[in-house]
Amino acid sequence: MTTEIESPLSEATTTRDRVTIRFAGDSGDGMQLTGTQFTRTTAVYGNDLATLPDYPAEIRAPTGSLPGVSGFQLSFSSNDIHTPGDNPDALVAMNPAALKTNLGDLVPGGLLIVDEGEFNATNLRKAGYEENPLEDGSLSSYRLMRIDITKNNADALDGLELGAKERFRSRNFYALGLVLWLFSRPMDTVVRWATDKFKRNPVVLEANLRALRAGNAFGETSELVHERYEVPPAEVAPGVYRHISGNEATALGFVTASHLAGLPLFYASYPITPASDVLHELASFKRFGVKTMQAEDEISAVCAAIGASYAGQMALTGTSGPGLALKSEGLNLAVMAELPLVILDVQRAGPSTGMPTKTEQADLLQAMYGRNGDSPVAIIAPSTPGDCFWMAIEAFRIALKYMVPVIILSDGYLANGSQPWLIPQLADIPPVEWSHADPASASHAYERDPETLARAWAVPGQAGFEHRVGGLEKSYETGDINYEPGNHHKMTLTRAERVAKVANDIPDIEVTGPQEGELLLLGWGGTYGAITSAGERARSEGKSVASAHIRHLNPFPTNLGEVLSRYDKVLVPELNNGQLSVLVRSQFLVDAIPFNKIAGQPFKISEISGKIDEVLGVGGPFEFEF
């Protein structure tokens, strides 16, 4: 459905142009759902926004414990924004553990809403509080709202046939109702969602709606709440918008690519955080001819996709870093057999199992070099949740045209983060072109296109093209097994040149800010928002700082070297221990300055700003405050 935006500005409100709010509670408290529902309402209302879900890897860590705290932060604004905000202006803490782990981020004087009903001796002990922080004056620098959400919510559900556990579980809707009131948001988007979600369970629906309305009414009537806020809709480009997460956009991009190409999509994947949602999404697209296979392991997943590619279809596998490691041998087979294949890597903090639910950008060098032999593949990376849609299509465009594997480096921050997204018109999306071997122009499967060096995609069913391929080195001319020294040399260079030629087919990198000057911020992937915002902030302070974001990592855009040469210094902020900076230094002999955060969390704008000041010599040495 489509909603027309009006501005129901209430008289009793304070208008702000940007608010950052964080919901925090036990992982069983439904904080991700609360955050998502507030986000949907805010998106439909017309604010620009960005979100940061942050949850533990454990499905249910011990109730009330510090590791079990789950958080969801979103920033919404009447301006164009790029990040979910550095520090929340408002914090909702559903128990003592949530307060303890999140309070340090709340801005001084920020709004703090706590469920005081949960601040009992047991929960305080689990959170490691010796004194009740609600009583000892330690929260005096915040605007504290103590509400017994647990009790108020239970009262609101009086008379419903629900056990104590189920009553307790709906208190997130009470909190949601209250926060919707605080920020002058209507409840109808949530009500519509809940009505559909719980249509088969009327008692739970009734409980959630009662909880929602009770929380909302509490805001309206309670004298505890002295202030209400309004963030007017953002001035954004006209058009029809939706709310979208990175993983949703990725899956949509893949199915759209398949639709545009008119070629079936085959997705094989082994469940892994944070990539599994792409499997879930694509599994629901069967009506678009999408076949999904939940493989027995990561290796099987890449191999099944290679089988589908050999069969002539759009072949895709998805994973996260540990899975990419397992797929490297299969990936190399696709390199050697010169088959189109797209590999989605939704990166997470490593090495090894690392921190599965935390974001990182540390698979760039694995994608680039993590295979035996000289084995180049194309690598691209989306920069925002919405950009995942476009890069999914771009991956297939490159793979099918050049008969190469293409790795998409998404990350947990992009995958689970979300934003309002201008819905593209199908006619505005460039075509995805491909062809199977054409008897008019190719006589066998290893005849190459002189422009792209791509071999003919001869597929089973094509009479006259019966051939044998595999992982053994092949003759440049015939594709038959060949171990001759000169041939291997030539084939290795050909595989490299074919990937290098992709550079002629991608857009130049664009610079935001001055086209030459003191400092260029160079980034890639999910750090786009923080880097762009830090650049904007620096320029607003009169500093000569530009930013550029790389979406094509291998090969780089052809103008990148020239762009780098126009700045005195190049700063490379990355969520790893220095990977793009290594590539840039080796390819362009530029003294790029690495700026690395490896904390499982995205950059704060202020962190990049601090580093900019250090590099420009207007601030002291920057240090992270974790």
Next chain:
Amino acid sequence: MTAASSNGALNEEIPLLTRKDFVSDQEVRWCPGCGDYSILAQMQKTLPGLRIPREEIVFVSGIGCSSRFPYYVNTYGFHTIHGRAPAIATGLKTARPELTVFVVTGDGDGLSIGGNHLMHLLRRNVDVTVVLFNNRIYGLTKGQYSPTSPIGKVTKSAPMGTTENPLDPIKLALASGATFVARSVDRDTKHLEATLATAAKHKGASFVEVFQNCNIYNDGAFASFADKDVRQDRMVYLENGKPLRYGKHLEHGIRLNGFQPEVVENPMSDDELLAHDTSREDIALPMILSGMDYPDFPVPLGVFRQVERETYDGLVQDQIDVSRLSPEPDIEALIAGPETWNVL
């Protein structure tokens, strides 16, 4: 395997092919005297009888001596990576169920490095034919023991004899839920050809173990029971519905005493013998038969099990077909999602 084409009838428009049509232009590079030559020849004889055009047949292999097989068959072929042929074949067949797909593997490729994929291909009942060349040794890497080598086998990597128990491929296939499980031997060419043809025509995952002699690293591994002059007394040919009889004059038989097979000499009538039944849903009988080994028992050859079940690739395709009926797929509606707002 849908040999007679998926619409159930022989396609009369397909020209009659001969064995020669399935011989590729590549020089065969197995050691002279290798059992692989026989398997290749019987396969090339079998393929014309399937009445499937060459271009609709794909041979997928992994790594090892056996996995060179696709180079020598003039169809589509994919010589992949070690152990992964079942996974690649699963993707291939699922993407294009109309193709006829064979997997050629060995005891190292299929049971050691690729054991997991083989198990899952059989479990899913992907409609492909898996031919596992079992020579009980690693040939291409020059003579290490394999997962089917008998315990105590002396090899380069086990100079004092292996300390590992062997795996029985037939038992693995049965336990994995394979809907067609058979065994043959390279030197009984007629039986091998017939077994390959039956396997190829089975709809569902077919598994054929072929005892294959490696005359370089494990020569004579099967000679004690498979040599021509002793074969009739030391192997028993399984035939559906028929009593287990063997010997030059069918003078030996097998009966069951509880779960224990026993050899019967000069049985009075078929009634006292175990009658083979390939169609049982439970795998108790073929499991018992698979336990028979020389010298205590004759070694069984033939079809252990053949049952009908929906195939993985068929079910996946059915879900696509059903989903496409309604509602009418609308990619623009999908991109727009359930909730939009208009900024003027």
